Amino acid sequence: xxxxxxxxxxxxxxxxxxxxxxxxxxxxxxxxxxxxxxxxxxxxxxxxxxxxxxxxxxxxxxxxxxxxxxxxxxxxxxxxxxxxxxxxxxxxxxxxxxxxxxxxxxxxxxxxxxxxxxxxxxxxxxxxxxxxxxxxxxxxxxxxxxxxxxxxxxxxxxxxxxxxxxxxxxxxxxxxxxxxxxxxxxxxxxxxxxxxxxxxxxxxxxxxxxxxxxxxxxxxxxxxxxxxxxxxxxxxxxxxxxxxxxxxxxxxxxxxxxxxxxxxxxxxxxxxxxxxxxxxxxxxxxxxxxxxxxxxxxxxxxxxxxxxxxxxxxxxxxxxxxxxxxxxxxxxxxxxxxxxxxxxxxxxxxxxxxxxxxxxxxxxxxxxxxxxxxxxxxxxxxxxxxxxxxxxxxxxxxxxxxxxxxxxxxxxxxxxxxxxxxxxxxxxxxxxxxxxxxxxxxxxxxxxxxxxxxxxxxxxxxxxxxxxxxxxxxxxxxxxxxxxxxxxxxxxxxxxxxxxxxxxxxxxxxxxxxxxxxxxxxxxxxxxxxxxxxxxxxxxxxxxxxxxxxxxxxxxxxxxxxxxxxxxxxxxxxxxxxxxxxxxxxxxxxxxxxxxxxxxxxxxxxxxxxxxxxxxxxx
DNA sequence: AATTTGAGCAACCGCTAGTTC
DNA sequence: CGAACTAGCGGTTGCTCAAAT
Numbered sequence: 001x002x003x004x005x006x007x008x009x010x011x012x013x014x015x016x017x018x019x020x021x022x023x024x025x026x027x028x029x030x031x032x033x034x035x036x037x038x039x040x041x042x043x044x045x046x047x048x049x050x051x052x053x054x055x056x057x058x059x060x061x062x063x064x065x066x067x068x069x070x071x072x073x074x075x076x077x078x079x080x081x082x083x084x085x086x087x088x089x090x091x092x093x094x095x096x097x098x099x100x101x102x103x104x105x106x107x108x109x110x111x112x113x114x115x116x117x118x119x120x121x122x123x124x125x126x127x128x129x130x131x132x133x134x135x136x137x138x139x140x141x142x143x144x145x146x147x148x149x150x151x152x153x154x155x156x157x158x159x160x161x162x163x164x165x166x167x168x169x170x171x172x173x174x175x176x177x178x179x180x181x182x183x184x185x186x187x188x189x190x191x192x193x194x195x196x197x198x199x200x201x202x203x204x205x206x207x208x209x210x211x212x213x214x215x216x217x218x219x220x221x222x223x224x225x226x227x228x229x230x231x232x233x234x235x236x237x238x239x240x241x242x243x244x245x246x247x248x249x250x251x252x253x254x255x256x257x258x259x260x261x262x263x264x265x266x267x268x269x270x271x272x273x274x275x276x277x278x279x280x281x282x283x284x285x286x287x288x289x290x291x292x293x294x295x296x297x298x299x300x301x302x303x304x305x306x307x308x309x310x311x312x313x314x315x316x317x318x319x320x321x322x323x324x325x326x327x328x329x330x331x332x333x334x335x336x337x338x339x340x341x342x343x344x345x346x347x348x349x350x351x352x353x354x355x356x357x358x359x360x361x362x363x364x365x366x367x368x369x370x371x372x373x374x375x376x377x378x379x380x381x382x383x384x385x386x387x388x389x390x391x392x393x394x395x396x397x398x399x400x401x402x403x404x405x406x407x408x409x410x411x412x413x414x415x416x417x418x419x420x421x422x423x424x425x426x427x428x429x430x431x432x433x434x435x436x437x438x439x440x441x442x443x444x445x446x447x448x449x450x451x452x453x454x455x456x457x458x459x460x461x462x463x464x465x466x467x468x469x470x471x472x473x474x475x476x477x478x479x480x481x482x483x484x485x486x487x488x489x490x491x492x493x494x495x496x497x498x499x500x501x502x503x504x505x506x507x508x509x510x511x512x513x514x515x516x517x518x519x520x521x522x523x524x525x526x527x528x529x530x531x532x533x534x535x536x537x538x539x540x541x542x543x544x545x546x547x548x549x550x551x552x553x554x555x556x557x558x559x560x561x562x563x564x565x566x567x568x569x570x571x572x573x574x575x576x577x578x579x580x581x582x583x584x585x586x587x588x589x590x591x592x593x594x595x596x597x598x599x600x601x602x603x604x605x606x607x608x609x610x611x612x613x614x615x616x617x618x619x
Numbered sequence: 620a621a622t623t624t625g626a627g628c629a630a631c632c633g634c635t636a637g638t639t640c
Numbered sequence: 641c642g643a644a645c646t647a648g649c650g651g652t653t654g655c656t657c658a659a660a661t
Contacts, residue, residue, distance in 0.1 A: 084630080084631070085629095085631090086629070086630070086654095087629085087630085105645095105646080106645080107645085107646075108644090108645070108646090120646085121632095121647095122630080122631075124646075124647080125630070125631080126629095128647095129630085130629080157649075157650075158648095158649085159648080159649070160649080171649080172628090172629080173628090173629095175649085175650085176627070176629080177627090177628095179651095180626070180627060183625095184626085
């Protein structure tokens with residue numbers, strides 16, 4: 001026995017494994033628990049003597065009670081310090097016994113009545129995550145994994161709700177799984193959502209819209225209807241190694257990998273159409289935290305999407321300008337037409353803390369990043385929901401045709417940073433200005449009824465244009481069609497990775513099955529709403545009073561920085577046009593909120609933004 | 620064989636929000 | 641109405657273990 005135990009480094013490990021055994025064999029009924037306890041104590045006692053109680057010191061330096069203490073309530077914690085760190089089987093037993101007797105709830109009473117030196121919260125977590133008899137142990141099954149992906153595509157980071165859909169699984173478990181999966185797939189350069197999930201979610205969203213959810217204009221339901229909940233799931237991108245050197249000072253103080261993880265081309269696509277501005281990139285900057293009930297996550301976006309914008313009149317045909325709009329904040333494009341979401345006095349309404357009424361002193365995006373899932377929003381937003389193809393999807397799209405342009409190898413997103421990618425795309429856009437002109441002229445946002453009637457035409461013209469494999473966006477939209485169809489196993493890993501001129505690109509196996517958009521108005525509509533450049537509609541292009549004020553701010557803020565170019569740009573904005581500068585100024589304004597914490601950050605960001613714009617204008 | 624690195628997991632923290640008293 | 645309690649969330653930390661170096 002001692003040999004067996006000595007092979008296990010920590011008694012908590014014993015407890016862990018024993019707990020599994022214990023539950024598997026002893027939890028047929030709650031009444032079966034207690035007879036097992038002596039065995040638990042026996043093993044742990046031995047492990048302590050053989051391995052010492054090194055782990056009894058918790059990380060905060062509080063002496064943890066020994067097993068005996070925990071078991072006997074020697075360090076009850078009612079007056080003494082509460083124990084932290086891994087739970088022992090003895091503690092588990094105490095907790096289980098307590099819950100068996102008294103039921104769940106009133107967790108703070110556990111400590112008082114059972115002598116367990118754990119806070120109520122810890123007890124609750126332990127019970128919920130490990131001791132509940134209905135918990136499923138072991139790794140997720142493929143089916144569960146598939147389900148998690150699906151659910152995440154619909155719900156975002158609603159771990160508890162996801163857990164509710166997966167019997168026996170806990171939110172923490174799912175969260176850990178998801179985060180691990182994200183990391184793994186990011187490392188592998190894979191899209192987070194498998195293509196079929198993308199398509200499925202988009203389809204579901206569209207179906208729901210067709211059922212009238214979005215026309216109800218009722219925000220009360222969106223929290224109950226995950227699919228319609230435009231909640232932005234958190235997607236963590238911490239470990240992607242791309243371009244860290246270049247951006248380590250980081251634009252906007254966003255962890256560089258997080259920003260860069262947003263595929264440059266998706267930024268570009270957004271940039272190509274200012275309507276894309278408000279959400280995917282910026283929602284990453286302004287992640288949703290939990291919001292409940294009637295809260296509208298992005299009221300300004302809400303307003304923006306449904307506004308009518310004359311087509312083709314207000315977008316400067318300068319790709320670089322438009323690109324910069326990728327960085328604009330939602331608030332910049334909010335003309336507050338939605339009475340349900342009155343204009344905020346803050347010009348940075350995209351900021352989560354503002355939206356949620358929180359007065360966090362720190363911008364939410366300093367520490368949190370989320371990417372949009374495939375969710376759409378409906379309800380109070382009263383707008384056609386925009387089933388966002390995940391950025392990961394776009395990411396994959398980018399990689400689908402890596403050799404279409406030889407330049408992509410020298411300046412591909414894979415090998416260069418965001419700025420490089422932007423510059424690269426700018427160059428391409430210059431080369432295909434005619435194309436982009438045509439494209440952007442269609443890039444305006446119109447209300448859903450208009451969209452309905454025009455979607456067909458839009459598709460025929462714009463979509464084809466996007467499908468041009470030579471155009472800057474050609475590969476994107478084209479491959480999106482392919483992408484959504486060509487999936488095999490959603491969990492498939494890439495078949496191969498090939499290197500083209502030093503650029504590592506993932507090879508996607510694509511079955512060239514064309515979508516019949518034209519024959520299916522629903523699908524066509526879906527296509528339009530799914531299009532990245534449609535998704536982030538903005539009403540900023542309709543000048544109003546707010547706009548005028550904004551533009552005046554622009555001039556003030558950017559004049560000294562950019563001189564003639566920007567001044568010209570701002571003048572255009574005075575007449576209703578918009579500009580990259582607008583977004584950047586807002587970034588600067590946003591950055592001012594950082595100043596409280598770090599003038600250095602602000603300085604860095606000013607410089608970075610300035611450099612960015614200068615690069616744009618000089619490409 | 621020793622060390623390093625990274626994945627996976629459990630647990631915690633800080634916070635917000637809902638519910639109950 | 642406010643306090644206490646609880647649930648939930650996002651993020652983080654620390655640990656173990658296995659693979660890589």
